[in-house]
Amino acid sequence: METRELKYFVAVAEELHFGRAAERLGMAQPPLSRAVQQLERRLGVRLLERNRRGVALTDAGEVLLREGRATLDAATAAARRTRRAGGADNLSGERTRLVLAVKTAAAHELLQELLDAYAAEPDAAEVEVLQCGMCDQEARLRDGSADVALMHVPFNSLAGFDSEEIMTENQFAILPAGHPLAARENLSLADISDVPGLPPARWPRHGIYPPGPGPEIRDQTQLAQLVALGRTVAAVPDSARAWLWPEHAAVPLADAPPVVTHIAWPAHSRSTALACLVRTAVRLASSR
Amino acid sequence: METRELKYFVAVAEELHFGRAAERLGMAQPPLSRAVQQLERRLGVRLLERNRRGVALTDAGEVLLREGRATLDAATAAARRTRRAGGADNLSGERTRLVLAVKTAAAHELLQELLDAYAAEPDAAEVEVLQCGMCDQEARLRDGSADVALMHVPFNSLAGFDSEEIMTENQFAILPAGHPLAARENLSLADISDVPGLPPARWPRHGIYPPGPGPEIRDQTQLAQLVALGRTVAAVPDSARAWLWPEHAAVPLADAPPVVTHIAWPAHSRSTALACLVRTAVRLASSR
């Protein structure tokens, strides 16, 4: 099975429309139809149900969409990492460079400490910090844009990665300063899940937003502004206190699950620079 | 990057010889040379060092070998799982079939209980048990031959999989019955690591055998026989008591790390049958 065919199938499966998929791929529709048919023939499996008005995925198609995306990610990651290994690093003794994906503005302090501690290591590599939106450190790690990431369980999923736990925090509720609930000593998740006129913010889980009335959040600035405007409420980890606005109020959440920050990297990574960074992070965690 | 090119490169990187690699791939040597050159050109990176007598991997080549294997595994897994999803399952209401990879003869009892408990579930699928050698449940899971596996940390690595812990056991030393050490009440790892005439057995870690004087073990029968013959000694988990021979002696190991059995599956798997099996396993674990 060639990655070309896989790319084509994934495009069609995502668009559920040959014409649009072909356009997205920068090609004409007929060869795309043919390529997908050929893939079906090769696998001996019907992937798409063509009902005269559009296209639907079969069960097998669902499977291939999921597994195919993973395969394509693996391929682009392989290419990217190989290029990086051969490009800067090999020539003229330039040092290995590590790309660390972080959720923008999450856990500043920890990040700062980690970078400082790592820089002090004798064989430290240069670390480039790649800032991500609410949840796409996972994707960056999977497609090879990053070598290592700081992830926050349960917001991120560690599935498919190696990881070490480095910090646990409680959560608090972030509310508009003037709101009645802001005066409370304590809140529970139930208290903030159904406040009239203050729908809880939603962020993507595995790339899609859960249903609900609240606004869809892509980054923390957006969240900060919406809370300040009195449009939403959210649960955030302690380290978020660093970026609170005067218009915000913070109230401890008694029953929210703790947020556990992990340092995560692609399974089977074997770079010594990475191993050193992880070691530093673990040491830091145990000394806090 | 096409899987074809990747397959070619991996073959060459493994053989370190274009001729043999070409033979293994069932093609002539010149087009293989050309394909690898083209891959190097496309990536803009030198992958192989051709010194007139054979071939060596560059650093970038090492990276691509590792990542490329992962990509190829993902691709074959995608094809296999898609075929399975479309083949038996979709037609005529036949039930989903789960393939469970286990280390042959490891943790019988647990396996038996798990299969029984799962079969009693209302929406249980048929479970096929795939018996593996010492350590290749990981490979089976990665290449799509299996959907789920019982793995034994620290013998197996869970890197890249989702998993749940279901059993913890201590280890004991398994020795020839007549051996002086067999009379001891307790042993330590140090005691059995350097016994004259009784080199400790070795099994593969990530596909390769660690160096040492002891015999290379592929399955438990082999180990059993070698111990009975007075050729080797090994540390094995408690559940292995089930298959001890009269010629064997078992002595508790005070300082060996516990063996933790996990149920593991490919990250992001979403089959309901699998979820049910995992739930059953976890329930079983907590009730033991």
Next chain:
DNA sequence: CCCTGTGATACCTACCGGGTATCACAGCGA
């Protein structure tokens, strides 16, 4: 000094991936 074994090059062919033009068909509105 030639023979052997290595990977690279030259050149040809056949296949196939991609394009354009067109078809077959379902739904829909006049």
Next chain:
DNA sequence: TCGCTGTGATACCCGGTAGGTATCACAGGG
């Protein structure tokens, strides 16, 4: 009822390229 529209499939052509064979260039070793 008859086009009209939008869908994916088919027919056919062309060029690039994957693969083959023959050969080269070169390092080591007898």
